[in-house]
Amino acid sequence: MKRSTTSILHSAMWLFAAALLVGAQAHAQVVRALPHATAPSNAQLASPDIERRVDALLKRMTLEEKIGQLVQYNDQGFSAPTTANGDKVLAANPETRTQVDAMALARQGRLGSMLNVIGAEKTRAFQQAAMNSRLHIPILFGADVIHGYRTIYPVPLGLAASWDTALVQQLSHMAATEATTAGVKWFYSPMVDISRDARWGRSTEGAGEDPYLGSAMARAYVRGYQGSDLSQPDSVAASVKHFAAYGAAEAGREYNTTDMSDIRLRQVYLPPYKAAVEAGAATMMSSFNALNGVPATADPYLMDEILRKEWGFDGFVVSDYTAVMELTHHGIALDAATATKKALEAGVDVDMMSHFYDTQIPRLLAEHKLSMATVDEAVRRVLRVKFALGLFEHPYAQGAEVTHAVDAHRPLVRRAAEESFVLLRNAPVAGQPVLPLGDKVRSVALIGPLADAANEMQGAWGGATQASDVVTLRQALERRMQQRGGRLLFAHGTDVLSDSSAGFDAAVQAVRQADVVVMALGESAEMSGEAGSRAHLDLPGNQQQLLQNVVATGKPVVLLVFSGRPLVLDWAAQHVPAIMAVWFPGTEAGNALANVLFGDVAPSGKLPMSFPRAVGQEPLYYAQFPTGRPAGDADLSKPPGGATRFISRYIDVPNDALFPFGYGLSYTDFAYSNVRVSRRTLPLAEANRPEARSLLTVTATLTNTGTCEGTEVAQLYVRNLGASVEQPVRRLKGFQRVTLKPGESRQLRFELGFPELSFYNVHSRQVVEPTHYTAWVGGSSQATAQAAFDIEP
Numbered sequence: 001m002k003r004s005t006t007s008i009l010h011s012a013m014w015l016f017a018a019a020l021l022v023g024a025q026a027h028a029q030v031v032r033a034l035p036h037a038t039a040p041s042n043a044q045l046a047s048p049d050i051e052r053r054v055d056a057l058l059k060r061m062t063l064e065e066k067i068g069q070l071v072q073y074n075d076q077g078f079s080a081p082t083t084a085n086g087d088k089v090l091a092a093n094p095e096t097r098t099q100v101d102a103m104a105l106a107r108q109g110r111l112g113s114m115l116n117v118i119g120a121e122k123t124r125a126f127q128q129a130a131m132n133s134r135l136h137i138p139i140l141f142g143a144d145v146i147h148g149y150r151t152i153y154p155v156p157l158g159l160a161a162s163w164d165t166a167l168v169q170q171l172s173h174m175a176a177t178e179a180t181t182a183g184v185k186w187f188y189s190p191m192v193d194i195s196r197d198a199r200w201g202r203s204t205e206g207a208g209e210d211p212y213l214g215s216a217m218a219r220a221y222v223r224g225y226q227g228s229d230l231s232q233p234d235s236v237a238a239s240v241k242h243f244a245a246y247g248a249a250e251a252g253r254e255y256n257t258t259d260m261s262d263i264r265l266r267q268v269y270l271p272p273y274k275a276a277v278e279a280g281a282a283t284m285m286s287s288f289n290a291l292n293g294v295p296a297t298a299d300p301y302l303m304d305e306i307l308r309k310e311w312g313f314d315g316f317v318v319s320d321y322t323a324v325m326e327l328t329h330h331g332i333a334l335d336a337a338t339a340t341k342k343a344l345e346a347g348v349d350v351d352m353m354s355h356f357y358d359t360q361i362p363r364l365l366a367e368h369k370l371s372m373a374t375v376d377e378a379v380r381r382v383l384r385v386k387f388a389l390g391l392f393e394h395p396y397a398q399g400a401e402v403t404h405a406v407d408a409h410r411p412l413v414r415r416a417a418e419e420s421f422v423l424l425r426n427a428p429v430a431g432q433p434v435l436p437l438g439d440k441v442r443s444v445a446l447i448g449p450l451a452d453a454a455n456e457m458q459g460a461w462g463g464a465t466q467a468s469d470v471v472t473l474r475q476a477l478e479r480r481m482q483q484r485g486g487r488l489l490f491a492h493g494t495d496v497l498s499d500s501s502a503g504f505d506a507a508v509q510a511v512r513q514a515d516v517v518v519m520a521l522g523e524s525a526e527m528s529g530e531a532g533s534r535a536h537l538d539l540p541g542n543q544q545q546l547l548q549n550v551v552a553t554g555k556p557v558v559l560l561v562f563s564g565r566p567l568v569l570d571w572a573a574q575h576v577p578a579i580m581a582v583w584f585p586g587t588e589a590g591n592a593l594a595n596v597l598f599g600d601v602a603p604s605g606k607l608p609m610s611f612p613r614a615v616g617q618e619p620l621y622y623a624q625f626p627t628g629r630p631a632g633d634a635d636l637s638k639p640p641g642g643a644t645r646f647i648s649r650y651i652d653v654p655n656d657a658l659f660p661f662g663y664g665l666s667y668t669d670f671a672y673s674n675v676r677v678s679r680r681t682l683p684l685a686e687a688n689r690p691e692a693r694s695l696l697t698v699t700a701t702l703t704n705t706g707t708c709e710g711t712e713v714a715q716l717y718v719r720n721l722g723a724s725v726e727q728p729v730r731r732l733k734g735f736q737r738v739t740l741k742p743g744e745s746r747q748l749r750f751e752l753g754f755p756e757l758s759f760y761n762v763h764s765r766q767v768v769e770p771t772h773y774t775a776w777v778g779g780s781s782q783a784t785a786q787a788a789f790d791i792e793p
């Protein structure tokens with residue numbers, strides 16, 4: 001019998017309500033039915049050939065062998081079987097108080113991947129064991145190669161200051177060519193977490209505060225690592241991390257919770273991960289933090305809904321180190337079994353170091369709390385990557401192992417360091433800017449704890465670094481001064497973290513004998529990176545005091561700031577004529593610094609993260625939102641009074657950055673003029689199409705108005721007014737590096753299409769709306785030359 005229309009309607013309404021309820025329980029945002037991806041994110045991973053091989057292999061695997069593909073251990077306690085200690089191999093996991101015999105697991109075909117096993121001999125020993133196991137499934141070796149394997153380039157935040165994506169791609173490929181000779185086929189990189197809070201130590205590992213720059217960098221790393229074909233001997237799989245929004249840790253405190261609107265998530269934090277997926281990234285790492293109350297490692301909204309369904313990600317997801325176990329600390333799983341179920345069902349395929357998947361999956365299956373299909377799907381994802389990497393054909397390291405910095409790679413990492421330096425100030429002393437150091441400089445005093453600190457130059461995440469490979473600033477300047485027939489006077493001054501002024505006198509004495517002073521101050525490498533959050537952002541220890549004593553001598557001072565994050569340099573900005581942010585520059589640190597100090601190369605770096613005036617401004621970023629009480633033209637350097645009180649401001653410090661995003665000087669000057677748009681109006685129907693590119697062109701003239709050749713990073717920013725949700729006061733939407741001779745001009749062109757003009761609305765949809773746009777072109781986020789256009793309904 002036919003049911004009545006009313007009853008059909010009732011059932012439909014009930015089903016709809018039930019679906020909403022289920023969706024709301026899983027995650028409030030899942031109910032938004034957003035378009036799903038139609039194309040694979042990586043064609044190699046979607047290859048039918050690989051699928052056939054995966055199918056065939058999966059059919060032959062026991063449950064134990066399947067679970068083996070889903071666990072990852074390190075080699076703690078390892079010594080290769082060829083050494084005196086035999087093959088007693090223990091992977092210790094202190095966090096979960098368990099020990100695993102990684103070599104025994106490898107022999108039984110129950111160890112899918114390993115982390116941070118460095119060296120051809122070690123990887124070969126484990127791989128041999130795995131290849132002799134029943135099904136001969138190779139181990140995938142992953143490592144934290146973040147800014148170089150043996151030949152080290154600047155920390156990622158410094159590299160981002162180059163705004164040179166071609167360079168980043170070259171360096172990433174270079175790192176892959178080195179590490180693959182040791183058997184490493186998987187990098188836990190790039191770290192693409194947006195960081196807008198300099199207190200967060202891991203700011204050093206990413207590209208800074210901006211999603212557009214961050215996305216460009218993310219693509220470059222992935223392309224460099226993976227090449228055009230994962231199966232090439234010098235290609236590695238990228239692991240994009242940490243998914244997601246880890247960089248928004250509250251108060252900049254490491255591992256802290258994050259909470260934000262879906263608009264902010266999609267507009268600011270997700271774009272670099274998405275860009276990496278679109279570039280074909282083969283794997284992703286889930287993050288430690290909770291996002292809106294759900295730990296990322298157990299969040300189906302992030303990993304299933306967004307990553308897999310919306311973006312079409314074909315790779316696998318690995319948890320961060322013991323992150324599955326940490327679900328119990330988050331309090332959303334009271335036992336190992338629940339943590340395992342939540343992580344695996346949410347989409348974490350590989351358990352890094354928790355020792356939960358191998359102990360819990362059999363039980364969960366036996367108790368029918370987990371489906372075999374879920375396990376099989378995770379195994380498939382891992383196997384696809386292994387096949388695509390060609391690991392079954394070539395499981396061992398190939399070629400001569402790289403065990404030291406490679407001489408042939410030094411020019412590239414030197415150039416990278418030179419491009420990463422950001423000249424923040426270069427005031428005249430006796431009518432001449434202090435930098436570059438001219439011919440009249442006969443003696444240089446080099447002062448500070450970072451002047452001769454080889455190890456520190458390699459940053460928080462140098463791969464398999466060796467301090468002896470590094471050229472320090474002291475070594476480079478000694479050579480340089482000798483060549484010039486001059487003199488270098490060196491004094492350590494103080495340690496990075498010290499309250500002893502025992503070295504101050506010697507430093508001041510050296511300074512008195514010199515024409516000019518170069519001070520190498522800042523943080524030690526380990527003060528940033530993981531677990532490197534700081535509540536103070538000044539020069540650590542008593543370095544500020546040393547700086548003041550040196551400046552008090554009246555000699556011209558160049559302050560080189562080594563750091564993994566923006567520091568508060570307000571005193572220096574008023575009293576030190578030349579300041580340059582130099583991050584941690586890598587193996588060629590000293591040579592690169594000498595080249596820039598003496599003007600062989602003009603600085604061209606631009607800040608990827610705002611430098612605050614005071615810690616209390618953090619999180620600080622240029623793409624701020626408007627308020628109902630804008631500061632307008634009020635002079636915020638003065639205490640409030642009358643009309644300047646009830647506006648959005650601090651009473652004790654201006655709102656803006658001391659050195660803003662995008663800012664950086666050179667030894668020459670650049671001028672921007674003739675900013676024009678190719679069209680004044682654009683119909684909405686034409687603009688509001690995701691596939692629309694090059695809808696409008698912004699042009700401008702860039703001129704080198706100074707006296708030497710230089711490279712400028714020209715930047716395009718937009719703002720739109722009148723949208724359904726408020727928009728940032730500026731957003732970066734284009735950039736290019738341009739090298740010009742003195743007096744030379746170049747016409748710049750920036751194309752704007754849907755990706756640049758769109759934003760996320762309250763329904764989490766990326767849209768263009770009929771709004772009024774301003775476009776600025778200039779040398780920082782404070783660019784002034786502008787043009788306007790409208791999107792018309």
Ligand code: BGC
Nearest residue numbers: 115116144188241320321530
């Ligand atoms: C870090 C990751 C890293 C992993 C493996 C974790 O503690 O958060 O960035 O890749 O360890 O070393």
